[in-house]
Amino acid sequence: MESLFGDLFDDLESKSARFADVILPVPIPKMFTYKIPKSLEGEVGIGFRVMVQFGSKKVLTGIIGKVHQKPPKEYEAKPILDVLDSYAMVNPLQIKFWSWMAEYYCCHIGEVMNAALPAGLKLSSESKIQLNPTFDTETSPYPLDEREEVILQALASKSELSYDECEQLLGIKSIHGIIKSLVIKEAIIVFEQVKDKYTPKVESRIRFSQPFVEDRKSLETLFDELSAKPKQEEILLKYLQEVPIYQRPELNVKGLDKRIFADAGLSMSSLKTLIKNGVLEEYKLIISRFEEIQGNDEEVTLSEEQNRAIEEIKSSFQEKQVNLLHGITGSGKTEIYIKLIEEAIASGSQVLLLLPEIALTTQIVSRLQKVFGSKMGIYHSKFSDNERVEVWNGVISGKFSFVVGVRSSIFLPFDSLGLIIVDEEHESSYKQFEPSPRFHARDAAIMLSWLHQAKTLLGSATPSFESYFNARIKKYGYVQLLNRYGDASLPEFLISDILVDKKKQLLKLDFTRLMREKIQEALNNQEQVLIFQNRRGYAPYISCEDCGWIPECEHCDVSLTYHQYSEEMRCHYCGFKEKIPKVCPACGSGKLSAVGLGTERIEESLSLLFPEARIARMDLDTTRSKYGYQRILEDFGAGNVDVLVGTQMITKGLDFDRVTVVGILDADRILYFPDFRAGERAFQQITQVAGRAGRREKRGVVIIQSRKPDHFLFDQVIKGDYKGFYLQDMAERQKFFYPPFVKLIKVSCRHKDYKLAEKAARHLHNLLLEVQVKKIMLGPEKGLIGKIKNQYIFETLVKLDKSGNAQAIFKHELRRILESMYANKEFRSVRIIIDVDPY
DNA sequence: AGCACGCCGACT
DNA sequence: GTCGGCGTGCTC
Numbered sequence: 001m002e003s004l005f006g007d008l009f010d011d012l013e014s015k016s017a018r019f020a021d022v023i024l025p026v027p028i029p030k031m032f033t034y035k036i037p038k039s040l041e042g043e044v045g046i047g048f049r050v051m052v053q054f055g056s057k058k059v060l061t062g063i064i065g066k067v068h069q070k071p072p073k074e075y076e077a078k079p080i081l082d083v084l085d086s087y088a089m090v091n092p093l094q095i096k097f098w099s100w101m102a103e104y105y106c107c108h109i110g111e112v113m114n115a116a117l118p119a120g121l122k123l124s125s126e127s128k129i130q131l132n133p134t135f136d137t138e139t140s141p142y143p144l145d146e147r148e149e150v151i152l153q154a155l156a157s158k159s160e161l162s163y164d165e166c167e168q169l170l171g172i173k174s175i176h177g178i179i180k181s182l183v184i185k186e187a188i189i190v191f192e193q194v195k196d197k198y199t200p201k202v203e204s205r206i207r208f209s210q211p212f213v214e215d216r217k218s219l220e221t222l223f224d225e226l227s228a229k230p231k232q233e234e235i236l237l238k239y240l241q242e243v244p245i246y247q248r249p250e251l252n253v254k255g256l257d258k259r260i261f262a263d264a265g266l267s268m269s270s271l272k273t274l275i276k277n278g279v280l281e282e283y284k285l286i287i288s289r290f291e292e293i294q295g296n297d298e299e300v301t302l303s304e305e306q307n308r309a310i311e312e313i314k315s316s317f318q319e320k321q322v323n324l325l326h327g328i329t330g331s332g333k334t335e336i337y338i339k340l341i342e343e344a345i346a347s348g349s350q351v352l353l354l355l356p357e358i359a360l361t362t363q364i365v366s367r368l369q370k371v372f373g374s375k376m377g378i379y380h381s382k383f384s385d386n387e388r389v390e391v392w393n394g395v396i397s398g399k400f401s402f403v404v405g406v407r408s409s410i411f412l413p414f415d416s417l418g419l420i421i422v423d424e425e426h427e428s429s430y431k432q433f434e435p436s437p438r439f440h441a442r443d444a445a446i447m448l449s450w451l452h453q454a455k456t457l458l459g460s461a462t463p464s465f466e467s468y469f470n471a472r473i474k475k476y477g478y479v480q481l482l483n484r485y486g487d488a489s490l491p492e493f494l495i496s497d498i499l500v501d502k503k504k505q506l507l508k509l510d511f512t513r514l515m516r517e518k519i520q521e522a523l524n525n526q527e528q529v530l531i532f533q534n535r536r537g538y539a540p541y542i543s544c545e546d547c548g549w550i551p552e553c554e555h556c557d558v559s560l561t562y563h564q565y566s567e568e569m570r571c572h573y574c575g576f577k578e579k580i581p582k583v584c585p586a587c588g589s590g591k592l593s594a595v596g597l598g599t600e601r602i603e604e605s606l607s608l609l610f611p612e613a614r615i616a617r618m619d620l621d622t623t624r625s626k627y628g629y630q631r632i633l634e635d636f637g638a639g640n641v642d643v644l645v646g647t648q649m650i651t652k653g654l655d656f657d658r659v660t661v662v663g664i665l666d667a668d669r670i671l672y673f674p675d676f677r678a679g680e681r682a683f684q685q686i687t688q689v690a691g692r693a694g695r696r697e698k699r700g701v702v703i704i705q706s707r708k709p710d711h712f713l714f715d716q717v718i719k720g721d722y723k724g725f726y727l728q729d730m731a732e733r734q735k736f737f738y739p740p741f742v743k744l745i746k747v748s749c750r751h752k753d754y755k756l757a758e759k760a761a762r763h764l765h766n767l768l769l770e771v772q773v774k775k776i777m778l779g780p781e782k783g784l785i786g787k788i789k790n791q792y793i794f795e796t797l798v799k800l801d802k803s804g805n806a807q808a809i810f811k812h813e814l815r816r817i818l819e820s821m822y823a824n825k826e827f828r829s830v831r832i833i834i835d836v837d838p839y
Numbered sequence: 840a841g842c843a844c845g846c847c848g849a850c851t
Numbered sequence: 852g853t854c855g856g857c858g859t860g861c862t863c
Contacts, residue, residue: 019863021863022863024862024863025840026840026841026862027840028840028861028862030863031863032862032863033863034863035863052863053863054841054862054863055841055842055843055861055862056842056843056862057842057843058841058842058862072863074863075863076863077863078863825858825859828858828859829858840862841861841862842860842861842862843859843860843861843862844858844859844860844861845857845858845859846856846857846858847855847856847857848854848855848856849853849854849855849856850852850853850854850855851852851853851854
């Protein structure tokens with residue numbers, strides 16, 4: 001009843017709507033009101049893409065966020081120029097979600113839209129020129145110069161030219177002046193062309209022309225005629241073999257993929273002749289970029305514990321919107337997900353499963369694909385734009401009722417989500433840092449599921465302390481899985497003291513004796529080894545042994561990482577590269593040596609220590625290509641590699657039975673990271689890496705090299721005492737006011753002028769101090785990295801009281817303050833960046 | 840963000 | 852004299 005009236009009302013509203021507030025991809029924090037012209041009445045509504053004029057000449061495409069009949073007071077609304085869609089690309093729920101995100105993360109809704117839409121749905125507008133039809137060279141009062149003539153001649157043969165093409169034509173850089181002059185002389189017209197970037201994938205298909213299908217006699221006559229032309233005959237026979245149109249004439253409609261003839265080695269020119277003579281015809285078929293996969297609904301058998309967990313989750317969902325599933329590595333969370341997803345789909349809901357980027361290319365996806373087949377969509381950052389648009393459309397059309405994807409898949413056009421699962425909920429890659437919106441996909445997913453009145457399941461072996469905190473205060477439900485699936489035992493932990501070995505001269509190429517022995521043992525037994533070092537490159541930096549000089553990035557305040565393989569030094573913040581100097585530029589000494597450990601160097605050390613072992617490396621540098629990651633994993637899985645060295649990539653989704661030894665070379669680096677989450681992260685990372693050891697028959701060994709083997713964290717990791725560590729860390733956080741006890745907002749100022757950046761940050765800090773809410777402020781301080789890409793950074797950290805409406809008030813005031821900063825001439829050019837829930 | 844308008848240096 | 856530099860102001 002209610003929904004009926006709701007629909008009716010909406011309908012009435014849209015029929016009489018005369019104005020539309022359009023979300024545009026511009027960094028201005030509001031929507032823009034345009035008039036809906038009579039001709040488009042009833043053709044547009046929320047979520048339609050429209051073309052509008054913005055400014056004097058620019059044509060932009062935006063999305064309608066609201067329709068209404070309130071004429072703007074201060075200005076005359078311009079009309080919408082055109083609608084691009086016959087149905088809404090974005091639904092009203094998404095607009096609500098975008099608005100919430102813009103509000104919560106203090107950014108503009110246009111920025112959210114930018115992040116949400118796959119590039120293929122954003123339209124690019126490009127200025128082009130065409131001949132002015134009323135122009136005549138003979139009668140024109142204006143003389144044309146040589147270059148202008150060139151352009152006009154080109155336009156005679158080609159109806160339009162882009163600016164780029166004009167530049168190429170004349171071979172000069174600034175074409176603007178010439179074009180302007182031609183416009184003044186009324187010789188050409190400049191227009192904006194909007195082009196849809198999405199191009200459907202097409203296949204050329206061949207089929208018989210209709211007469212031959214309807215009339216069997218004509219086909220026979222044809223064969224008689226062609227007996228003298230064996231090549232053409234061959235083609236027709238091939239076709240009939242694949243498409244038996246005698247028995248099933250209807251098959252001719254779909255025809256046959258053209259490539260089949262080429263693959264069979266048949267003459268393409270004969271095929272052309274047949275088409276030319278009207279025997280065969282060629283047509284284009286729009287096909288999906290995704291292969292059809294039949295799900296086999298394989299029966300998943302669950303352990304008693306898994307069944308119990310499912311029941312607990314379901315009953316907990318009765319009263320709680322969010323549930324935390326805390327299951328140690330290898331406890332079989334995937335099966336539980338499958339069961340819950342199946343049930344949600346069966347009840348007619350959509351389901352979203354979020355995975356961290358690097359886990360998506362692995363076994364879990366192929367596993368799910370086997371169960372769900374092609375009703376499952378995959379949304380991955382390595383997919384092309386076109387592939388993403390197809391997933392987007394597939395969600396709208398209902399083809400995909402279930403999507404597995406990375407953080408940006410929360411933006412897909414779901415309209416009836418029933419369940420969102422966030423796997424590896426603690427993963428920091430769920431947080432987007434650059435560019436804005438700086439959102440956390442887990443937190444946004446909880447909001448999204450709330451908008452859909454759906455449920456959220458957070459899964460992790462090592463939950464984020466926030467989520468665990470929320471579970472403990474009963475805001476979230478909490479379900480635990482305690483046993484490893486198939487009763488695989490937890491690995492044995494060994495802590496190896498780097499300093500002791502160093503003193504005894506037992507440290508060889510950064511490997512302690514214990515580490516070397518265990519690796520050798522595994523190699524002797526034909527078992528596999530994982531070595532974890534969360535630092536790519538050869539070494540963090542090189543240094544001059546004589547004067548201590550360290551090469552630094554020209555644009556950022558960091559040392560350059562030494563990459564031996566490519567023989568260069570690279571900045572991991574801006575991508576700056578430099579050749580390695582032969583001698584120290586500071587003192588001329590030739591003694592430059594690598595300091596510290598990176599994956600490349602470890603790979604090299606391993607091949608020196610274990611010359612017989614097959615070694616591979618997995619980090620950002622070896623997995624750049626679309627399938628790089630998969631290839632390395634497959635190699636490892638097939639047993640072609642004995643030792644795999646890698647960054648945190650190896651902690652995800654690797655599920656190989658033959659790994660018995662896991663080595664962590666420099667645990668201290670994880671432990672002493674300068675941020676309040678260091679302990680939590682260290683616990684998570686070590687536990688996750690350790691979870692890769694010994695999954696089935698044999699108990700694995702985890703060797704941790706450290707200079708501080710007595711650190712209390714090791715003890716708790718070894719015992720698997722998550723709660724103990726949590727409680728200890730929480731006490732610290734409460735004492736020093738860190739989340740989850742406060743809300744953090746980081747406000748930074750960036751500018752190429754050091755002094756100005758600092759001054760702006762001071763000023764901003766003072767303005768923020770005046771906001772009347774309970775809070776603590778730190779800073780302004782030079783950022784941890786003081787300069788990135790030639791921009792100096794100063795930061796203020798605000799710790800807000802979580803109770804009451806301190807957050808809302810502060811964000812509101814923040815907006816006002818930002819405007820005042822922007823209105824201030826002095827600080828206009830300073831970039832101010834707001835990061836809500838940083839880290 | 841673009842892009843226009845507007846006021847000061849080095850070029851045919 | 853002009854072409855072109857980038858400061859600053861606005862976009863429904």
